[in-house]
Amino acid sequence: MVLNLPILQAQSSxxxxxxxxxxxxxxxxxxxxxxxxxxTFNEKGLRNIYVAEGEDFVARRLTNYDKDDGQLISGLxxxxxxxxxxxxxxxxxxxxxxxxxxxxPAFETIPPxxxxxxxxxxxxxxxxxxxxxxPVISPKNNGVAFIKSGQVYKVxxxxxxxxxxxxxxxxxxxxxxxxxxxxxxxxxxxxxxxxFIGIYxxxxxxxxxxxxxxxxxxxxxxxxxxxxxxxxRQPGRGGEPDSILSADFNPWEIMVANVSDGKAVRIWKTPExxxxxxxxxxxxxxxxxxxxxxxxxxSYQDGWPHLYSIDKNGENPVLLTPGNFMAEYISMSDDGKWxxxxxxxGPDVLDIDxxxxxxxxxxxxxxxxxxxxxxxxxxxxxxxDGNRIAYISATAQRxxxxxxxxxxxxxxxxxxxxxxxxxxxxxxxVIPEQIIFKAPDxxxxxxxxxxxxxxTKKKPALVYIHGGPPRQILLGxxxxxxYANAYAVNQYLSNNGFIVxxxxxxxxxxxxxxFHNPVYGGRKGASEYQDVKAAGExxxxxxxxxxxxxxxxxxxxxxYLTALALGxxxxxxxxxVDIHGVHDWTAGTYERPVTGKYEKIPDAEIALKVAWExxxxxxxKTWKSPVLIIHADDDxxxxxxxxxxxxxRLIKQGVETKTMMIIDDTHHxxxxxxxxxxxxxxxxxxxxxxx
Numbered sequence: 012m013v014l015n016l017p018i019l020q021a022q023s024s025x026x027x028x029x030x031x032x033x034x035x036x037x038x039x040x041x042x043x044x045x046x047x048x049x050x051t052f053n054e055k056g057l058r059n060i061y062v063a064e065g066e067d068f069v070a071r072r073l074t075n076y077d078k079d080d081g082q083l084i085s086g087l088x089x090x091x092x093x094x095x096x097x098x099x100x101x102x103x104x105x106x107x108x109x110x111x112x113x114x115x116p117a118f119e120t121i122p123p124x125x126x127x128x129x130x131x132x133x134x135x136x137x138x139x140x141x142x143x144x145x146p147v148i149s150p151k152n153n154g155v156a157f158i159k160s161g162q163v164y165k166v167x168x169x170x171x172x173x174x175x176x177x178x179x180x181x182x183x184x185x186x187x188x189x190x191x192x193x194x195x196x197x198x199x200x201x202x203x204x205x206x207f208i209g210i211y212x213x214x215x216x217x218x219x220x221x222x223x224x225x226x227x228x229x230x231x232x233x234x235x236x237x238x239x240x241x242x243x244r245q246p247g248r249g250g251e252p253d254s255i256l257s258a259d260f261n262p263w264e265i266m267v268a269n270v271s272d273g274k275a276v277r278i279w280k281t282p283e284x285x286x287x288x289x290x291x292x293x294x295x296x297x298x299x300x301x302x303x304x305x306x307x308x309x310s311y312q313d314g315w316p317h318l319y320s321i322d323k324n325g326e327n328p329v330l331l332t333p334g335n336f337m338a339e340y341i342s343m344s345d346d347g348k349w350x351x352x353x354x355x356x357g358p359d360v361l362d363i364d365x366x367x368x369x370x371x372x373x374x375x376x377x378x379x380x381x382x383x384x385x386x387x388x389x390x391x392x393x394x395x396d397g398n399r400i401a402y403i404s405a406t407a408q409r410x411x412x413x414x415x416x417x418x419x420x421x422x423x424x425x426x427x428x429x430x431x432x433x434x435x436x437x438x439x440x441v442i443p444e445q446i447i448f449k450a451p452d453x454x455x456x457x458x459x460x461x462x463x464x465x466x467t468k469k470k471p472a473l474v475y476i477h478g479g480p481p482r483q484i485l486l487g488x489x490x491x492x493x494y495a496n497a498y499a500v501n502q503y504l505s506n507n508g509f510i511v512x513x514x515x516x517x518x519x520x521x522x523x524x525x526f527h528n529p530v531y532g533g534r535k536g537a538s539e540y541q542d543v544k545a546a547g548e549x550x551x552x553x554x555x556x557x558x559x560x561x562x563x564x565x566x567x568x569x570x571y572l573t574a575l576a577l578g579x580x581x582x583x584x585x586x587x588v589d590i591h592g593v594h595d596w597t598a599g600t601y602e603r604p605v606t607g608k609y610e611k612i613p614d615a616e617i618a619l620k621v622a623w624e625x626x627x628x629x630x631x632k633t634w635k636s637p638v639l640i641i642h643a644d645d646d647x648x649x650x651x652x653x654x655x656x657x658x659x660r661l662i663k664q665g666v667e668t669k670t671m672m673i674i675d676d677t678h679h680x681x682x683x684x685x686x687x688x689x690x691x692x693x694x695x696x697x698x699x700x701x702x
Contacts, residue, residue: 056683478567
């Protein structure tokens with residue numbers, strides 16, 4: 012459904028289609044030998060794999076998918092010899108549920124499937140290997156292991172023989188990892204309240220179970236010589252019912268097992284503090300077995316998500332990345348001697364709201380910022396020859412593109428600039444400003460301000476609220492496709508006469524553990540809402556803002572906070588757009604069941620009350636401002652009934668409510684036409700009610 016609203020283009024020098032025309036790169040990967048890289052480009056819904064190789068690294072399109080059908084490409088990898096590229100086509104693997112279920116936003120009469128494909132790096136036709144997920148290429152470069160229906164399969168990489176099931180166990184198998192010589196395969200077997208690490212050798216050898224216990228074991232990592240496996244152990248589920256509202260310590264430890272007998276020993280245990288809990292930033296614990304028999308992992312134990320290493324015997328622990336910043340999108344060189352990652356760290360005070368590529372040895376804290384400056388860089392991988400780093404790069408104006416850096420000369424080559432359409436308005440984009448203000452309780456909040464200096468003395472303003480909530484909006488193009496889209500929309504709104512303030516509210520990443528994990532956040536009290544309100548009040552005080560023309564919009568968790576803003580403070584927020592937000596913490600997938608056993612959750616009743624009061628539905632009676640609610644009905648992150656329910660309540664209350672339903676698409680609007688229509692509807696609605 013497209014709203015019948017006037018298109019907001021009177022002031023803009025470019026259209027919504029223009030600003031969304033940039034090709035967005037993802038899934039950057041490299042072969043473990045040589046100088047070959049691959050990535051995906053989404054070009055207005057046409058998703059294809061591109062490759063390049065040195066010395067010149069000229070981009071070459073490898074696949075030829077020519078329809079805007081919403082089929083995502085993921086799981087991209089290159090064989091170690093550089094001859095094959097393997098990938099998944101279909102599914103929505105950023106969802107909370109139904110990740111591996113087919114997606115059909117193009118209304119195909121024969122629905123697409125989630126399938127694994129291979130294609131020669133040098134070119135040719137894609138080869139269907141089978142339906143499944145989690146493809147991992149054997150170090151022998153002749154086969155691919157993958158998961159289908161919760162079991163492990165294997166298939167020839169050239170599709171020359173049909174896939175065969177090699178593991179059939181109780182539970183659900185996942186996380187397949189080949190041994191360095193390709194002779195064995197480690198995997199995890201999930202069994203509800205506990206899980207095991209298993210090792211498959213061949214069809215004539217029994218599975219070896221690694222130190223089986225009543226715990227949750229996962230993340231198997233082979234030693235370079237194939238004699239040991241490191242893995243993460245967490246307590247099995249169970250025990251007496253605990254408080255819902257309290258902050259819980261989530262313990263974990265690192266184990267190392269000898270694969271000759273499966274016996275394991277603990278080499279590291281996290282501190283028994285909240286900071287020591289399992290990290291919830293990108294990649295979680297990020298376990299690696301590095302060179303020099305060092306085990307590398309990420310921990311929040313000092314209040315920031317940092318990298319540590321320890322030897323395989325549990326001795327000589329080292330903090331590799333000291334400082335007040337976070338590390339994410341971490342990868343290791345193929346010789347195991349270096350880690351490269353994206354961090355919000357650098358010589359500029361503004362770098363806390365950027366990302367730069369940082370390199371550090373695995374055995375000592377000798378960090379080197381590889382990409383200082385006012386740009387943004389992410390998803391670094393070292394090429395197989397060890398002489399280059401490939402990564403994605405952007406600025407506040409230039410859209411994201413792959414880049415290769417020569418480690419000796421530090422020269423860089425931006426790849427595929429010629430694929431950016433001529434109508435993309437790069438030079439017309441504003442450079443956002445860092446804004447810092449305080450919430451009522453004194454919490455320091457960072458924001459990103461989009462303000463076009465066009466001579467207009469006063470303008471309407473908007474607070475943009477990101478989702479997640481563990482996200483951070485940056486001073487330029489974002490590394491997530493979802494927020495790259497939001498950045499484009501904020502640029503469009505800024506060029507159409509709005510001031511836009513994107514607020515990095517608490518619960519987000521980039522500012523330390525306490526900011527990321529507030530005690531009374533979300534369903535436990537919505538303490539983060541005061542940051543949103545403070546952003547609106549900050550705007551109202553600016554002499555270039557029309558004080559009674561401040562709106563609010565956001566998606567996912569940002570939709571939740573948008574609805575909370577309109578429900579609680581229609582006096583401040585004159586209109587808003589709520590995109591697939593959570594509206595009732597006490598309903599549906601967000602319910603926390605109260606055990607029917609003799610033992611009861613001690614604070615179940617008060618927690619239910621707090622969850623209700625933290626929900627937008629509890630503030631409908633004070634909701635006065637008009638709203639546009641947008642949701643897709645195959646949403647696998649926020650159930651569509653969250654919006655269906657709220658809409659009925661608002662109509663009964665007499666709130667002016669516009670709606671937009673997207674059929675058979677997901678939370679991520681995988682079909683470009685749907686994304687374009689949604690973004691235009693956001694701009695048109697805000698233009699109608701605030702301009």
